[in-house]
Amino acid sequence: xxxxxxxxxxxxxxxxxxxxxxxxxxxxxxxxxxxxxxxxxxxxxxxxxxxxxxxxxxxxxxxxxxxxxxxxxxxxxxxxxxxxxxxxxxxxxxxxxxxxxxxxxxxxxxxxxxxxxxxxxxxxxx
Numbered sequence: 001x002x003x004x005x006x007x008x009x010x011x012x013x014x015x016x017x018x019x020x021x022x023x024x025x026x027x028x029x030x031x032x033x034x035x036x037x038x039x040x041x042x043x044x045x046x047x048x049x050x051x052x053x054x055x056x057x058x059x060x061x062x063x064x065x066x067x068x069x070x071x072x073x074x075x076x077x078x079x080x081x082x083x084x085x086x087x088x089x090x091x092x093x094x095x096x097x098x099x100x101x102x103x104x105x106x107x108x109x110x111x112x113x114x115x116x117x118x119x120x121x122x123x124x125x126x
Contacts, residue, residue, distance in 0.1 A: 036073050
């Protein structure tokens with residue numbers, strides 16, 4: 001059995017791989033897409049209940065499940081999700097600054113990306 005220290009040192013991709021190996025569950029493109037949809041719906045249901053009450057603990061659990069099955073989907077597709085996330089982050093950090101060095105926001109608070117900054121290239125990861 002794997003120790004808690006070993007689990008604490010694992011990346012999300014390694015955790016999902018351990019789960020699949022232990023369950024003797026081969027990667028499935030069809031099941032993985034269904035799981036992502038199922039968990040996204042469960043997360044959505046936890047954001048607010050019918051009375052508008054927010055359940056933060058339940059929401060956090062569903063967000064974790066969603067990330068977990070996203071890693072499973074990436075594994076099923078043969079994608080290096082950790083590398084993709086690192087590249088997207090680096091690109092987002094560069095794209096947030098406009099040519100004049102400012103950061104601009106939409107009315108709803110979203111950062112406006114610099115349209116002239118090159119988009120991230122993940123083509124070598126698929």
